[in-house]
Amino acid sequence: MSKNPFSFFWADLRGRLPYRRYREREDRGRRLRALFFSLLTLILGAAYILWAGIVIFRDPGVQDVLFLGAEVLSFFLLAVLAADTWHLRYHTPAGLAPAAAYPVDIFVPCCGEPLEVIRTTLQAVAGIAYAPVQVYVLDDGGSPQVAELARSLGCQYLSRRQEGLPLGDSKSGNLNFGLSRSRGELILVLDADQVPAPDILTRLVGFFRLDRLAFVQTKQAFFLPEGDPFYNGDEVFYDAVQLSNDQANAVISCGSGVLYRRRALEEMGGFTTWNIVEDVTTSYELLSRGWKGIYFPYPLSRGLAPQTLAGVYRQRFQWCLDTMRLFFWDNPLRKPGLNFRQRRHFLLIMLSYLVSGLVFPVFCVIPLLVYLRGDSSLLGQETMYWALRGAYLAATILMFRHLFVRGNALKQFKMLCCLFPVYGAATLLALFYPPGRKPAYRVNNRRPFAESREWWCLTPHLGVILLHLTLPLLSLWLGWVLPRLIVFNALFSAAIIWLLADLVLTVIAKPQWSPVLDPRRFYGA
Template sequence: MRVSETSALFVLVSVLATLGVVAYALFLLDPSHRGDLLPYGLVIVAESVLVVQALLSMWTILSSGYEPRDFPYHEARRTLMPAADLGDDTMRLGADDLLVDVFVTVYGEDIDTVRRTVAAAVAMRGAHRTWVLDDGRSDAVRAAAEQLGAWYIRRLSPNGAKAGNINHALSVAKGEYFAVFDADFVPDPEFLVETVPFFIDGNVAFVQTPQAYGNLHTVIARGAAFMQTVFYRFVQRGRNRFNAAFCVGTNVIFRRAAIDEIGGMHTDSKSEDVWTALTLHEHGWRSVYIADILAVGEAPETIEAYSKQQLRWATGGFEILLTHNPLSPRRRLTGDQRVQYFVTATFYLTGICPLLLLLVPPLEIYFDLRPMNLTITPVTWLLYYAGFYVLQIVLAWFVVGSFRWETLTLATVSFPIYAKALWNVVCGRDVGWHVTGSGSTRSPFEFIVPQVLFFVFLALTSVVAIWRDVQNGTLTLATAWNVTNTAILGAFVATALREGRAVRRAAAPPAAAAPPAPTTIVARPLPRIPAPVPALTATRLIDDAPRSRAAARAVAAGGGAR
């Protein structure tokens, strides 16, 4: 069951979850509840980060009823395509006809994936040019763009990664607006029609839409996708109220003048999207987020892809925290924007917190060090603990529609990724660019050595704890806690085992096929092969580009545009 963010039930659950967070925080900070210093310190550090993030998230979620579609938007939407009934896709804001460029960024993705996205981009309603920005320098991608009626740009150097690719394209394409899609995000035909009218407000720099995924057939893909559900359904919407919704790199459309004002897309980070949005907000521009799913893409399917994606995202967040702290008085941001960007910059610290909490039960099992005072019973602890965590799960259940154990597993076991990201930023190490959804023939265990070692350690600790409890004739909270952690890590290791078997099967050479039976060959006339379509490259005159879907279809058929 899902609920609307404006329903009374959702508001009630959100308020109860907030009260649960506050009650748990007060319980932990009560001096009379303090236990041994080391485990208590680990709990306080970890839970303080989680509590602060939870409270700020609740504040943002409760603001998510804000509706960015005002009267000027609806009026602009009504008059956007005045000649649509006559087959003319020309878009108009006010008295001005629009020129929109649509960029599909490519960097080594599977050719079938690229073709699906480019074909959908060309077919979107509203006059536009579709450009394939190929940093993978693939002749197959060039041929696909040529066949589908898109323009093609190939750089000589991949400097600046994706942001550099877009900036290079902006030196060629001259539209007043440009949309960006990753190669694995297939846009909806209505994308431009739903987003362009927001630019009737001359202060809007970009309009962002959610990332939604259609490849939820692996544990990793489901966990990665549902981890972002609350963010896209509620948090980003709440940020509209504070003019702090940020760009996520794809499924977004920009005003060219805004990007020109800040000197182009930010190229000094692999999280160019958040940095670009932050710079735009510092220059006084407005952002808009709508929760309508207007493009469907691919979540990371493998442990390798997930690890590289999260490492890149976390590195970008920590870069903002350590090199461009939003709370600094030098930042030209409103108070609300400072808070929202601080939440963004510190969010991945919550991914390191499970590491601290995993160590608490072994400290009691091996050294009899307890985080809480002996006068606190396990029942009391569990009541306050449930007030925090169980209500968070209930809130997520209302959003997603069910409990997703995959999300809980990934949230618990991803601490080595986020710790590495923080270390990379502190040490100034660069993080390479990787395609999120790409496949691999590498074993997943190459990327989860810390998780495997922790699983072995916790499994042995669970054996010791159970043996101790049997000897003492009582079950302790530390044992139950440690066994639960072991089970979560065990589920992740089991997922890696299944993935590893799939990788080995995919890498195995195909079995020799039996010789075919004799067949009778019947002569048939050869099919007529159409003449090749002329290459559509950035060297052609800009005015030759198709301005409508009808013209695009004519180009694809070899007729060209008039």
Template sequence: MDGIQEPSWVDKKLSTFEMLATHPIQAIKEITRLDKFQTVPMATLRGVPTSQSANSLKLRLSGLFFAATAVYYLVWLQGILNKAALWLSIPYFIATVYMTLLILITIFNNWQRTIPILRKHPLRDEPQVAIMIPTYGEPIEMVQTTMESVLSQEWPQDKMLLIIGDDSHRPEMKKMIQTMKQHFPLPKLIYFEPPRKGNPARKGSAKDGNLNAMLDYVSTEFPEIEFIETRDADDVVGTPHFLRYVMGHFQQHPEVSYIQTIKDTLVSTGDPFGNRQTFFYRGVMFARNATNSVFPCGSGLLWRKEQLHKIGGFPTWNLVEDLYSGYVAMRNGLKGTYLPIVGAVGQVSPEDIPNVYKQLGTWALDTLRIFFWQNPWVTRGLSFRQRMQFTELGFFYLLSLPLLLFIITPIIDLVTGIHPFISDNLAYVMHFWPYALATEILLAFIGDSTTFEEIWRARQIWFGMIFVFIKAGWLALWYGPNKKPAYKVTRKTQQAGLYFRETATQIGLFVLLLAAIIFNLVTHPDIKGADLGSIFWAIFYMFLLTGIISKSWFGVSFKRKALKD
């Protein structure tokens, strides 16, 4: 891809960021690994245009519209519940109320959004930054690519300390870093081996232990360094101005303790597993920024070292340190900020079912452990709006149970003829569909620049992950507050295969929905007697389930090689 000239940052203080296509590569050609990232379309890795104001009027109006339709629908629904089947109607009504409550909390949390003004740090007096990259088994070339992207930033290399914490203790990693030192004499490049797991000196059994060991090393050997960046071993720098803008914000806002930026990632065409998380990074995070509820996301993140020490370093209570470190920081009155620039781009994304389950399941488990055992309404130090933000997070994963009930309901309807409520078609259309329409409009405005296709794909993933999230909730309860499941690093390679066993529950639901439709049509030869409403919902849920079922063979080629004569 040909380089595109960067816009004038003097004339346009607020603009989108041209990223990897304009990435200056200062690495020696024979060892650079950044070439492949110069072919990434900029449109897929663009930052958020901060010239747009955080106009919440449309979002607020859609929220009020939803609230009105929700009251109208729920008042009607409670009056028509099937009293002859309370075992079905009451759970259905509770599930509907729960989902409505979650949406209302979401409206409240997104009522205000803020997009910070971006300002570069001047081209002088740059402070030193320690960039800590923990690694545990990632390919050597992948780590080298990440290092090169860090060193290729628009930031003086002599103001960088790049420390690689190798939890796999590989001689090959040490040799690669020694080679890098020869080509990059200005920055401090350090190969660091943290205490091995089980060593009493180690503070944290997983990545947290590696990060804490590096933090202690930097604090002891380089006490003058005031800023700490954490970057996953597979995440390259998304824009060459990353440090320039983050440090500029720190300079303008001394009250800020940490800054999180957009995490993007390289994905297959169409982002089949929703790994780019556009709904979150280009929508929801602006609401979190308005309420000081931004939490660290692992990469594209900088801390003031003093503030990081104030919370005791990287917390070890949860599986991964990022979300919980932000939670602890907020409890201690610290302030975080979200900058809409692409600070990290993953070189690889989980695009096979087991790896997707592992990553999303870990996020769910971490969130629910906090929600169950350090609930935001019990924990001291949080503001009301912060409590609401973390309540929304917990409620989101717990929504899996109501969603499962919604999927099962049309199966019961079509097979038994028993419905959770009794109504004629016209009344149902008049009361339910305004509620459904308001929900769709609200989702579109919350997602901001997220496309309809991305929202639909995200919804398919949400429905496809309900059993993973239910399992995460069970594990969070089972292990309790003082014990946690063993943490596994997300695999950095794709393993294409036929994962029908992993999606057996979703396939089972799909088959049951299809069988229920067929049964209802067969037993009602006259189409007028068929339960068309339940058939509609059964087909709708089948379409949602195909989102995850169709990924069971993602990456597998079924083409047969031509046989030779």
């Protein structure tokens, strides 16, 4: 198969590809449409940016230059996204038939999670239908109850605390500790709240027939309220981005529900420890060393997701900080051992954080600057602007629609925008934490069922909404700026309000749990 997307597109369009892989032929229609709209979006976007650049550089103002910069960066992200995600790779739900009975070690790291949660997980782990398997409960909390529970369920209990070992490197240190005390050829890592399906190993182990395969990452599922208000399900990532990563051998390990090959880890010296959590960095390292990773796009475990905005902030902040530390201090463009497509795929995640954290605030600020300062290079060119930007936007929407067939791209986009304070802070903070100096790791699910409304989290959003509601009216009434310019920018303001209001309303509303997915019942809380 050609690596050139254009020749691939041409061949695919004519139906001349061999279509050997699972669902490759079935996905052809979507793929072609996605590729077509991606190309269209890029062409229209380029035309728009070229035009805007010419107009702005005739009479550049501060806000115009900022605006152009933000648009260029967004376009760049779109370009990377379009180039990366149109081609997806699927696997059969049953997996491959195992070539041999690999001995598997199951690591359940925990550190102070509620006993009920651990019990539920361990009970499910005990129900996994595979042999030979050995379960290790890696308890950094050193809890006797957990130890008792583990022993009662036939699991091996290991605790650095009880053995008097230092608790460095948090989860990755704990996993490395487990690695040193176990012998299994394959290692399944499950978070303490992740309840596995009984057939998890029977469906995954078969992939290790492939010699250079380092890990298989399964799709993650969560106990979520109705409507998934914080988009913890993240279908765009799990149903599109990871599939495309699989296509480019750039699968990212999510740290749980992942089956590693011991040999690959040992070649690397264990799980990587320089970043805060081990998952992304370990898979990044493994792939850069020529190993392969596979994404198995079916959920084989289900766990807890943060239910409050503060929890979401904490979790995403950690992810973003991890990723941006990689971006700043171990950038995929400079990472030896990666091919171009892998570099691009890793870059995509980083760029998305960058755009959310830095570019979205710029988009928020620009209309406000216009209301205050009143000059814009685009004044008088509104019709042209709307024609070009409208076409570009329409093409983008169509592109997303076909790129992310299963995920709710709009919701993902909104979440990306709404989390701008977190991503912005994490991006800036990553600059101050080079390798060798890392911030503390915080366990997410210590109090998974605590309900609190943390209104302070919404302060930036409410502030931005208030400014966008009041400034244009003020500017209009006091005659600071031409009405035409205000109306023009008010469309942006309306869009920003629309984007941010969703999160505010989500926080206001009490989450509704369907009885099926209510974690309290399952974890016995």
